[in-house]
Amino acid sequence: MRRILIIEDEKNLARFIELELAYEGYETEVCSDGRSGLNKAMTQKWDVILLDLMLPELNGIEVCRRIRQVKDTPILMITARDSVLDKVSGLDSGADDYLVKPFAIEELLARLRALFRRTDTTLSSPKMTVLNFKDITLEVESHIAKKGDSVLTLTKREYDLLSMFMSNINIVLTREVLLNKIWGYESEVETNVIDVYVRYLRNKLDPLGNTVYIETVRGIGYVMR
Ligand code: CA
Numbered sequence: 001m002r003r004i005l006i007i008e009d010e011k012n013l014a015r016f017i018e019l020e021l022a023y024e025g026y027e028t029e030v031c032s033d034g035r036s037g038l039n040k041a042m043t044q045k046w047d048v049i050l051l052d053l054m055l056p057e058l059n060g061i062e063v064c065r066r067i068r069q070v071k072d073t074p075i076l077m078i079t080a081r082d083s084v085l086d087k088v089s090g091l092d093s094g095a096d097d098y099l100v101k102p103f104a105i106e107e108l109l110a111r112l113r114a115l116f117r118r119t120d121t122t123l124s125s126p127k128m129t130v131l132n133f134k135d136i137t138l139e140v141e142s143h144i145a146k147k148g149d150s151v152l153t154l155t156k157r158e159y160d161l162l163s164m165f166m167s168n169i170n171i172v173l174t175r176e177v178l179l180n181k182i183w184g185y186e187s188e189v190e191t192n193v194i195d196v197y198v199r200y201l202r203n204k205l206d207p208l209g210n211t212v213y214i215e216t217v218r219g220i221g222y223v224m225r
Contacts, residue, residue: 001027002025002026002047002116003026003028003029003045003047004026004027004046004048004049004112005031005037005044005048005049006021006028006029007032007037007051007063008030008031008032008055008078009052009054009056010052013101014030014032015030016105017050017105017108018030020108020109024109026112032056033056033057034057034058034059037049038058038066041063041067041071042066042071045073046073047073047074047116048073048115049067049074049075049076051064051076051077051078052077052078052079053078053079054079060077060078060079061089061093062093064077064095065094068093068094074097074116074118075094075095075096076095076096076108076111076112077095077097077098077099078103079101080100096118097111097114097115129141131163133165133166133169133213134213135148136152136213138162138163140163145159147205152204152205153204154201157182157197158197158201158204160182161178161201162201164182165214165222166224168224169224169225170223170224170225172217172220172221172223173221174221175191175192175194175195176191176221177221178222179194194222198216202214
């Protein structure tokens with residue numbers, strides 16, 4: 001569950017946001033001054049921090065600056081005044097986005113989703129392994145196979161088979177190797193099941209049979225090249 005910290009001193013607004021976010025399935029907590037908000041932000045893990053600009057004890061800019069020295073939790077700044085200066089100083093202090101009061105709850109929700117999308121991609125992109133062959137791509141971590149931009153619907157066996165070929169471009173894989181890798185050494189399955197699955201996979205990759213993705217090496221096995 002996504003956790004959102006709300007640092008807002010206007011009790012009614014904080015309560016309203018809290019209820020709306022809870023309704024959307026987010027877990028929330030409210031702090032009503034800058035100092036306790038900063039403390040909460042530093043000591044717990046949050047997916048997003050909603051931070052009011054004008055706060056008692058420590059203002060939003062200062063809270064934001066101090067969080068940023070240590071953490072990169074996305075911060076959505078809430079400002080009452082729609083002045084350019086506020087926005088600039090908010091973003092300068094490290095906020096990821098800002099929202100001007102009064103705002104519609106839909107706008108808040110949309111901005112939250114945008115922040116989650118942004119952080120999701122920055123988190124996943126550095127370790128995302130992508131295999132390519134012709135117009136086929138395989139996103140290893142997410143187990144997604146695509147032809148061009150469209151996602152291929154593959155069974156687990158078909159996916160495993162495709163993954164084997166794409167990890168071994170230009171290498172001829174014998175039926176025995178494929179069987180051992182995909183069905184396991186203990187398998188009772190006959191090697192000709194490989195031929196059946198290669199046929200399934202070829203149909204998925206290229207239903208019209210225009211492009212050769214997997215070549216047959218007679219008497220030996222298959223190769224992607
Ligand atoms: Ca305030």
